[in-house]
Amino acid sequence: xxxRFGLFFVSAWLLLLAGCAGVATQPSITPTPTPSxxxxxxxxxxxxxxxxxxxxxxxxxxxxxxxxxxxxxQTDNESGRREAAGASLERALxxxxxxxxxxxxxxxxxxxxxxxxxxxxxxxxxxxxxxHQPRVQSENWQVIGxxxxxxxxxxxxxxxxxxxxxxxxxxxxxxxxxxxxxxx
Amino acid sequence: xxxxxxxxxxxxxxxxxxxxPLDDSPLLWRQPGAPDWKPKNYDLKFHGQVQLRTALAHSxxxxxxxxxxxxxxxxxxxxxxxxxxxxxxxxxxxSLLGAFGLSPVEVSxxxxxxxxxxxxxxLRAIRVIVTAEGKPLQxxxxxVEPVAAPAPVYLLTxxxxxxxxxxxxxxxxxxxxxEMNVAGKTGTTDDLRDSWFAGYTGDRVAVVWVGRDDxxxxxxxxxxxxxxxxxxxxxxxxxxxxxxxxxxxxxxVNVDPVSGLRYDEGCKAGVLLPFIKGSAPAQTSxxxxxxxxxxxxxxxxxxxxxxxLKPGVKQDSGKKNWFQRLFN
Numbered sequence: 001x002x003x004r005f006g007l008f009f010v011s012a013w014l015l016l017l018a019g020c021a022g023v024a025t026q027p028s029i030t031p032t033p034t035p036s037x038x039x040x041x042x043x044x045x046x047x048x049x050x051x052x053x054x055x056x057x058x059x060x061x062x063x064x065x066x067x068x069x070x071x072x073x074q075t076d077n078e079s080g081r082r083e084a085a086g087a088s089l090e091r092a093l094x095x096x097x098x099x100x101x102x103x104x105x106x107x108x109x110x111x112x113x114x115x116x117x118x119x120x121x122x123x124x125x126x127x128x129x130x131x132h133q134p135r136v137q138s139e140n141w142q143v144i145g146x147x148x149x150x151x152x153x154x155x156x157x158x159x160x161x162x163x164x165x166x167x168x169x170x171x172x173x174x175x176x177x178x179x180x181x182x183x184x
Numbered sequence: 185x186x187x188x189x190x191x192x193x194x195x196x197x198x199x200x201x202x203x204x205p206l207d208d209s210p211l212l213w214r215q216p217g218a219p220d221w222k223p224k225n226y227d228l229k230f231h232g233q234v235q236l237r238t239a240l241a242h243s244x245x246x247x248x249x250x251x252x253x254x255x256x257x258x259x260x261x262x263x264x265x266x267x268x269x270x271x272x273x274x275x276x277x278x279s280l281l282g283a284f285g286l287s288p289v290e291v292s293x294x295x296x297x298x299x300x301x302x303x304x305x306x307l308r309a310i311r312v313i314v315t316a317e318g319k320p321l322q323x324x325x326x327x328v329e330p331v332a333a334p335a336p337v338y339l340l341t342x343x344x345x346x347x348x349x350x351x352x353x354x355x356x357x358x359x360x361x362x363e364m365n366v367a368g369k370t371g372t373t374d375d376l377r378d379s380w381f382a383g384y385t386g387d388r389v390a391v392v393w394v395g396r397d398d399x400x401x402x403x404x405x406x407x408x409x410x411x412x413x414x415x416x417x418x419x420x421x422x423x424x425x426x427x428x429x430x431x432x433x434x435x436x437v438n439v440d441p442v443s444g445l446r447y448d449e450g451c452k453a454g455v456l457l458p459f460i461k462g463s464a465p466a467q468t469s470x471x472x473x474x475x476x477x478x479x480x481x482x483x484x485x486x487x488x489x490x491x492x493l494k495p496g497v498k499q500d501s502g503k504k505n506w507f508q509r510l511f512n
């Protein structure tokens with residue numbers, strides 16, 4: 001089940017040029033600022049691939065304590081309690097220090113806090129544990145791209161987004177392959 | 185300090201790999217402002233040409249000194265602040281052999297960075313300060329800085345695993361099984377004043393220093409002193425085996441441990457070692473267990489299937505097929 005939903009949204013990135021988190025369900029083409037908000041729309045704006053549908057926390061870890069911490073972190077993060085979200089993720093990381101999803105989540109929290117250099121490092125660290133998991137790698141490059149936009153590094157951001165898009169494609173291809181489901 | 189010298193070398197894969205021969209012949213080093221320096225090995229012998237991984241495994245001072253001088257003493261010492269070592273050692277070649285005193289906390293920070301694939305996380309004793317009701321007043325969040333590229337750090341870890349598997353820390357096997365794949369390094373000062381062991385498993389980094397408060401010699405080497413404490417401590421906390429994530433830039437290549445030439449892929453003899461892509465030996469050697477390796481291959485038959493994935497483990501004669509290996 002999860003795979004099918006996942007790959008619908010993975011596919012959607014191609015159609016969407018940009019989007020704010022949570023509106024990735026419609027393939028309407030509306031160039032909007034990148035999620036970081038640092039870049040205004042218009043000529044030369046760097047366009048981020050659409051965010052992928054969130055992976056449920058239960059797919060990020062097999063450990064119940066970690067899942068509970070992830071859920072709490074996500075709730076805190078959505079309500080803007082970034083510090084508390086970060087603290088929960090750090091606790092989760094003490095349980096599973098090599099879980100790339102946890103490092104990605106922490107990178108996203110730091111991004112939201114405006115700690116761009118830290119967000120990039122954490123996303124890279126997540127990638128170092130990701131092995132061949134294009135889904136999480138794609139999201140890491142998304143974070144790196146957004147952080148670079150905010151830092152004013154457009155060339156670097158573009159490169160990161162390109163990688164994010166390629167990896168999202170790979171993830172989609174693998175999901176298709178695994179489920180035998182063909183998205184049209 | 186030695187690992188930083190080796191890491192600096194491994195960061196230049198066109199010049200240095202784990203099997204690059206180093207020169208462990210007598211050295212007299214003259215440097216303005218410093219007394220003449222004639223480093224000696226602990227066994228008071230010189231070993232001629234030795235592979236880089238062997239020089240680190242056996243902690244050869246002379247080969248390390250020559251390597252450090254070739255790389256540039258200043259170039260190496262300038263990296264220390266990256267690893268959180270603020271004190272500047274004297275700019276002499278002798279500083280490369282650990283001749284200036286680092287504290288256990290500084291050494292821990294260094295090894296934390298190696299254990300974490302080149303990402304430094306500043307060590308903290310306090311994570312959060314809370315009120316009596318548990319309300320956080322101040323947090324000290326996790327902070328991560330990339331200070332070394334993952335691929336050379338991966339090679340360094342492989343070399344430090346060699347220290348435990350076949351080098352100065354071999355007797356650690358009395359505390360922790362070989363499958364733990366511990367990476368570590370002993371440290372011994374000339375006069376046996378300080379005994380060090382620093383190392384890491386899959387989830388723990390620890391550093392032990394043993395010395396006397398009156399600074400008299402302890403009579404202990406790194407292996408006979410600090411390492412025994414380290415082993416006892418680790419055994420009791422049941423660490424996870426060390427299996428670092430392999431960076432994309434790394435490939436495993438089967439080489440003849442003696443000549444350093446490459447074996448064909450299907451060859452069962454030889455040692456499987458990690459290389460940064462493009463740096464592995466191009467020249468191949470005909471397959472066939474070299475005389476030096478025959479005994480080792482037999483002894484390691486138990487190490488078996490996982491050898492495929494682990495750096496530096498001799499390959500088994502291959503009784504299991506690839507499918508069986510998946511589940512081993």
